[in-house]
Ligand SMILES: Cc1cc2nc3c(=O)[nH]c(=O)nc-3n(C[C@@H](O)[C@H](O)[C@H](O)COP(=O)(O)OP(=O)(O)OC[C@H]3O[C@@H](n4cnc5c(N)ncnc54)[C@H](O)[C@@H]3O)c2cc1C
Ligand code: FES
């Protein structure tokens with residue numbers, strides 16, 4: 032259980048990192064190491080070169096400009112967890128972070144690393160899908176932006192080239208007063224979710240005026256429940272409405288693995304979708320199915 | 325490829341600076357155990373799951389099996405050996421573990437202590453539930469966690485009294 036031999040590089044600038052990644056064969060970027068180091072220790076990956084991003088200037092930080100939260104790829108999950116700006120502007124991200132691993136892993140793990148590792152059940156991936164985030168990448172040919180819907184290319188595979196580095200995540204912020212809820216089902220606290228649900232609602236004058244509902248862990252990448260989103264906009268939020276429309280989540284194509292069957296994941300998708308919407312709309316405590324009998 | 329790519333690093337461990345040439349692929353955990361001989365930092369899984377190898381890096385808890393030794397160059401590491409104020413004294417957190425049956429075999433203890441040392445700094449007055457979440461990344465095969473939770477809550481009181 033030791034990492035295989037490799038050569039180690041610790042560039043200080045993004046240009047240097049891009050240069051190394053573009054010229055070295057079989058190189059791997061190292062961010063927080065909370066997914067890559069286990070894979071090295073278990074020899075699931077055998078890179079000839081490891082390019083450590085931890086000393087690269089200017090790749091970490093959180094700021095808001097014109098309604099967009101811009102987060103450097105190397106920003107640690109801990110910084111996001113304790114950020115007042117994130118808690119105020121993007122409560123969904125704040126809630127989701129409390130489910131990401133443990134304090135020890137969040138102290139090292141980065142947002143960019145989590146998105147690039149792209150575990151189907153990773154909470155931060157679900158949040159980016161829910162918020163229609165944009166991913167900024169840099170490569171030898173310059174920089175480009177990728178809409179998050181196009182970011183997952185397959186299982187554990189982001190749609191970036193081998194010579195590209197994710198530099199920042201841009202999250203369009205919802206208006207003040209919007210409602211957010213992130214919930215998940217996992218076997219133990221701090222585990223990856225088996226299935227998770229992220230809900231964003233804007234409610235004006237007793238009616239839902241905007242909705243985003245995302246289910247993580249069911250397929251290789253989180254899916255937006257667009258049918259539910261469309262069905263609830265214009266309606267008054269009620270537990271009965273949510274229960275009725277969330278039934279459509281049972282038709283999601285679902286994976287099966289050692290943790291859960293496809294049918295069970297579909298069942299969780301239906302239940303967690305409804306609960307996330309109820310929680311976002313402050314209905315959870317009074318939902319008929321949650322009242323004491 | 326050169327099999328033994330090496331680098332010279334300087335790491336402060338428990339207040340003492342160590343300068344050593346190390347293979348770039350060795351983990352911080354192996355550096356602490358084999359290069360420095362500080363075997364209090366335990367290795368249970370070497371892939372980030374058990375928490376036994378937890379150390380503090382610049383005051384922040386981290387799994388030393390998931391860091392390269394070269395990444396600690398220029399940083400400060402605290403291991404379980406550095407928690408007590410002196411050779412004949414225990415830290416209040418350690419006293420609380422002793423008095424509340426917070427350990428049996430002791431394998432998980434170094435990771436529990438370093439984890440809780442940071443946690444009680446972040447949250448000096450935690451609830452039982454918060455303590456349980458704080459140690460959720462540390463596995464213990466012996467105690468059933470009850471004694472550890474009691475020890476952490478007791479330690480919070482002792483540390484507060486110590487500051488007053
Ligand atoms: C015990 C434990 C529990 C965990 N629980 C959870 C959990 O509940 N939920 C969860 O989501 N995660 C969980 N994780 C994983 C999470 O902690 C990691 O932070 C995350 O998956 C990877 O982020 P990282 O910064 O550590 O990246 P690394 O491990 O350093 O890298 C991950 C991958 O992304 C690539 N990469 C990293 N940065 C970039 C970049 N800027 N551009 C291009 N490629 C890049 C790397 O080359 C590598 O392939 C857990 C980990 C552990 C050890
Ligand atoms: S040995 Fe590091 S977490 Fe288990």
Ligand code: FES
Pocket residue numbers: 426427428429430431432433463464465466467
């Ligand atoms: S005391 Fe034995 S593992 Fe915790």
